[in-house]
Amino acid sequence: MTYTIIAMLLVFVLIVVLFVNLSPQFGGKASKEQQALYKTSKNYKDGKFVNTNAVKLDMSLKDMTTSLIGYFKGQPNTIPKENIEVTKIDSLNIANYKGPTRFVWFGHSTFLLQINNKTVLIDPMFGKVPAPLEQLGSARFSKELPIAIEKLPQIDAVLISHDHYDHLDYGSVKALKNKVKHFYTPLGVGVHLEAWGIPKTQITELDWWQEVAFADLNFVCTPAQHFSGRGLTDRTKTLWSSWVIQSDTENYFFSGDSGYANHFKLIGDKYGPFDFAMIECGQYNKMWPEIHMFPEETVQASIDLKAQQMMPIHWGAFKLAMHTWTDPIERVTKKAKELKVNIRTPKIGEVFFIDDIKEVSSSAWW
Structure with a gap:
């Protein structure tokens, strides 16, 4: 019996190792030449990228156990009871658009931005589950997207904030690769795109x-x-x-994923004020306070950035933490009202413009 158990464990480990090393979802690995380039970065030490501030990335065994139990236990209202209906937009509406800057939110952190007659996608995650396999994650809250990825027209540029599954999706990149003129990523993320068939000439790492x-x-x-x-x-x-993201007359900010720290003020001082800021607000927990913001910190970040308007993102699509699915938006709108911060809360798929801000109370769709 003991030998049987050991053999089964070894087979399981072998399957996991083969899956991680052979499955394309996990992306690519940097070459020695690329690693040499990374060494010139102030943010790269001992073979890894680092935060400016000392940040604890590893949870204790106790916290890890608590987190896993909390996630799978089935906390109340972490997932909507009914499918979230989305507003639809068609391909011709996007392809033929020549008007002022407009935005479409796809839920979580994915945006379609049309500015100066160009179409830009930000963190294009169109998949059903933010995981390498559908069986490993919780499904998207909405059964449909504002537009199917196959129906998207030509995309001028894609901006990617980092390589986590809820921001960089293998299936989405594969479906988009022949429609996108150029991809822009932080250092290292381009190796995944290359592994997925994107020509190196169409990738810029910064x-x-x-x-x-x-x-x-x-x-x-x-x-x-x-x-x-x-x-x-x-x-x-x-x-x-x-x-x-800047034009001659407009200035926008997209936070990616981030804990609250002084970099928001640094960015605001150097590049602000911003006409509009899309800022993370969701998937937080007291066990990882340095890598995701609480809603009240999201509002403070918008103030640090000198944003004339802000929008909470990183919510409304996936369950990645134990809070209720509406907790982020309820808390952030309350704090924004308290601090007199202009906040946007559009429906998923709703086309919106920066100069047509509506009252929060009129768009509380959740």
């Missing part, structure tokens, strides 16, 4: 505070306080970031 011109737009890779990794042994092997 370090924090680096800028790149894309036609008449300017993209800035700015700091975040988080981490990265898709497999068992690649934690912090790629960089994570936020993004600044």
Whole structure:
């Protein structure tokens, strides 16, 4: 019996190792030449990328056990009782659009931004589950998307904040790769795109505070306080970031994933004020307070950024923590009202413009 159990464990370990090493979902690995480039970054030490502040990334065994039990125990209202209906948008509406800057939120952190007659996708996660296999994650809250990924027209640029599954999805990249002119990522994330068939000439990797011109737009890779990794042994092997998106007359901010820290004020002082800021608000827990923000911190981050309007993101699509699915939006709208911060809360798929802000109470769709 003992030998049988040991043999079964060895077979299980072998299957896991083969799956991680052979499945394309886990992405690529940096070459020696790429690693040499990373060593020139101030954010790269001892073979890994690091946060500016000392951040604890590993939970204790007790916290890990508590977290797993809490996640699988079935906490009340962590998932909507009914399917979230989304607003639809069609391909021609996107392809033929030539008007002022507009946004479409796909839930969680995915955005379609149309600015200066260009279409930009941010963290395009269109998959059903933020995991390497559908059996390993909780399904998206909405059965449909505002538009099926196959129906999306030509995309001018894609911005990616980091390589976690809820932000960088293998299936989405494979479906998009022949529609996208150029991908922009933090250092290291490009190796995954290359492994998935994206030509190196269509990928630009940036370090924090680096800028790149894309036609008449300017993209800035700015700091975040988080981490990265898709497999068992690649934690912090790629960089994570936020993004600044600028035209001659407009200035936008996208936070990616981040705990609250002084980088928001640094970004606000250097690149603010912002017309609009999309800021993480969801998937938080007291056991990982440094890598995800609580809703009240989201509002403070918008103030640090000098944002004229802010929108809470990283909620409304997936269960990745133990709080109720509406806790983020309820707490952030309450704090925004208290601090007199202009907040946007559009429905998933709703087309919205920055200069047509509505009262929070009129768009409390949740």
